[in-house]
């Protein structure tokens with residue numbers, strides 16, 4: 247299965263899930279900044295990754311999603327590889343990410359893809375769900 251990953255351009259229609267997660271104004275800003283990666287399979291957008299710079303200097307994966315029917319086929323790994331290439335080309339040495347501690351798939355994905363745990367933040371999610379942070383050297 248061929249997976250193509252590229253930055254979302256202004257003319258791209260985005261998968262509905264992205265719009266649910268980000269308000270329109272923020273979404274357009276992200277797209278303009280080249281901070282949204284889209285993964286395509288057979289011409290259809292099936293995954294998206296939104297990134298930013300924490301404190302204007304630390305790369306961070308803000309949102310990551312792959313359509314359920316196409317999970318476990320390397321789509322998220324392909325988006326991560328593209329992001330890592332972009333960051334290395336910019337001279338960046340570290341990438342951070344996070345996942346809720348009640349999301350075993352996301353936790354396993356990070357560890358499988360070479361991230362290591364970097365601490366847990368309490369109080370940012372509803373209920374008693376912690377946010378596990380991850381760090382990866384590039």
Ligand SMILES: CC(C)(COP(=O)(O)OP(=O)(O)OC[C@H]1O[C@@H](n2cnc3c(N)ncnc32)[C@H](O)[C@@H]1OP(=O)(O)O)[C@@H](O)C(=O)NCCC(=O)NCCS
Nearest residue numbers: 310311312317318319320321322323345351352354355358
């Ligand atoms: C987490 C998520 C993005 C992973 O996307 P994906 O394209 O399915 O992941 P990949 O195919 O790149 O997975 C690579 C490896 O990560 C691990 N992994 C991924 N999903 C897993 C799961 N559900 N359970 C256990 N391990 C998993 C596996 O080791 C997998 O390799 P394998 O399939 O050969 O065993 C996807 O499950 C998703 O969109 N979930 C819903 C949204 C979400 O939770 N986003 C993350 C918030 S941080």
